[in-house]
Amino acid sequence: MANRRLAPASEQPAAFAFSSENADWAKGQIEKYPEGRQASAVIPLLWKAQEQNGGWLPQKAIEAVADELGMPHIRVLEVATFYTMFALEPVGKFWIQLCGTVPCDSCGARGLKDYLHHRLGAPGHVSADGNFSWLEVECLGACCNAPMAQINQDYYEDLTPDLLGKLMDDLAAGRPVKIGSQVGRTSSEPLGGADTLTDATLFDGSRVGAWRKRFEQKDEENEAGKAEAASSEQRAASDPKPARPDAGRAVGTSATDAPAQRAAAGETPVKAGDKVDAADRTESTAQPNKSAPAAPETIAKAEAAGAEAGTQSALPRNEPPPQPVNSGASADAPAPASAPHPSDPKKGN
C-alpha cells in the first residue's frame, strides 16, 4: 500500500476553482441532500475536481471543495487521503491502479507488480514519456477475474505480465483495447465458458412457451370432458333406461353363514379345530328357540373339543366368557372369586 501524502509544494498549483460548468454541476449535486447534510456531496465534488485538474487532487482543490461545502479543510483532506481513487500526486495519461490484495496476489499480481517496476520504476512516478504512472491499491471488487488493474476509469482483468505489457503498448499507441477480461471470458463466468444454466431454452422463451402450451392443452381437455358429461346427461334425460337395482353394483347377500352372525343368532361358532360333528351343528341350527341354554352334553362336547384344540371357543355364548390367565402367574395361585374359570364346574355358575 502506497503512502497517501500530498504532492510536494513544487508541484502544487497556486489556486483552484471549479469551471463555471463544473460549478453548476457541483451545485446540482449539493442540492440532492437536505439542508445541513451538504457534506454528503464531498466525494462527487472531489471526484469532479480531480477530473478537472488532469487526474489528481492538489491541496487547493481539496480546500476549495471544503469551502464549497462549509467543512473544515482537514475533514476533506481526511477523505481525500483515505480513498485511493483520489490521486494526491500528478499522474500519467494512463494511471494504472494495480490490485495487490490476497485474491489478486494469489493469482499472479506479484508478477504484474514486478513488470510495472521493471517498465515504469517505483510507484507514484510518471513515466518519462508522460504516458503512465502506477500505484498498488487494495481490492477493487473484481476478485473473480483476478489479477486485475484499473486504468483510468476502466477495469482490465485476467492479466498476465505479457497481456499487461501488450495492453500498455496499445494504450500508448492509441490502438483500441478490450475492457474487462483479457482472456475472453464473459463477465465473471468460469474460465472456458459457463457450465451451468447452459440450456438455451431457459433464455429463448421457448420453455415458457412450452408451459403455456401445456396449460392451454389442459384447458382444451377440460372443456372436452365437460361437453361429454353434458351430452351424457342429455341422453339420460331424453332416453331413460329401466331401473335395475343391482346393475353395476355388488349384489347384497344375506351373510347368515358368517360366524359372527351365527354367534349373534345363538348358534355355536365352529372353528377349524372343532370336533363338533356336523350333526350337532345341524341340530343346533335347527333349534327354533335361539335363547334356550345349551344342553349339558353339548357343553361337554364343546369343552372336550376346545381342550383338544387348545381353545375354549366351543362354549355357548350364554356362558360367561373365560378370564385371561396372567402370564407369569403362579400355577397354584387361586383364581379370583369373581372370575371363576369356566372349565371348573365347582366354581362356575
Ligand code: FES
Ligand atoms: S483482490 Fe483484487 S480485485 Fe479484489
